Amino acid sequence: MAIGLYNLLQFITVGIAAGFMGGFFGVGAAIIIVPLLIFWVFPALQVSPEVIAHLSIGTSLAIIIPTSLSSSLAHSKAGNVTWRVVFYLVITGLVAAYLGSGLATKLSGPLLKALFGIFLVIMASQMYFQEKRNGESSDVVSPAPIPTLVLGFLVGIFSGFLGVGGGVLAIPLLVRFMGVSIHRAVGISISFAFFASLVGTWGYIVNGWGKSYLPSCSLGYVHIGGWILAGLPSIIFAQWGTKLGRKTKPFYLQRAFAFFLAIVGFRMLWDYLRLILLA
Secondary structure (H helix, E strand, C coil): CCCCHHHHHHHHHHHHHHHHHHHHHCCCCHHHHHHHHHHHHHHHCCCCCCCHHHHHHHHHHHHHHHHHHHHHHHHHHCCCCCHHHHHHHHHHHHHHHHHHHHHHCCCCCHHHHHHHHHHHHHHHHHHHCCCCECCECCCCCCCCHHHHHHHHHHHHHHHHHHCCCCHHHHHHHHHHHHCCCHHHHHHHHHHHHHHHHHHHHHHHHHHHCCCCCCCCCEECCEEHHHHHHHHHHHHHHHHHHHHHHHHCCHHHHHHHHHHHHHHHHHHHHHHHHHHHHHC
16 A cells, blocks of 8 residues: 555654654653554554564664664763763674564564563662662763673663664663663663664564565565654654753653653553453
8 A cells, every 4th residue: 555645644753753752761762663553554554464563663673773873973962872881782782683583573472571561660660769869860981891791682682572772671770780870871772772773673674575465665574664754753853852851850850761661561561461361
């Protein structure tokens, strides 16, 4: 089915949401992108249910590429990115992102999503109820290499498997267990998301190549039209989200992100419970 005016507006809306969320919270915003594509955009394009989930995740990762690049440059300019830490995350994270994307195209992940949802709710609780420190927050500029490498692998797996930029996992771990301030964690996270989304997108293209039921304008499990139409506005709105995030006090930004994590976690748990109840 050709992309009409309504579909064009749908993709632009997705791009606006992705850009703002990516800039403000330091996440790839796939938590918003994927549901919008699955339940709203691709059904309107009459995409086959056989491939709609994988196509949504692959396209989400592709949209995150320009979003995260725009946002990471803005955070770097503000001094909120420690590139040494990003480098360590990339070393293990990119391999893990490719493995995760390959695994996702072969397996269904309801239980994994449920476990991930529980993890997010726990992390959200810890971050939300963490006491306000003097000076708002500690800030370990460069955490130890070994824990950072382990963190990169974990973030990469979830990034590739779930089609997320990795911020929902990287930010709470950097803040809670490595002593990185929330602003720096956001900058590091979105910078890593750029590299992880590149590899994850490639994995979905390769593993979706030649599959049946895909729309004609797809490259593997990536919808090219959606990538362009949502990706372009995401670049602009990522800058706006980044500026707003920098103006928000660290303590309140941390609580806002904890609230965001809780919503995501409960949504994942609800989807899993609904699947069990309907079985």
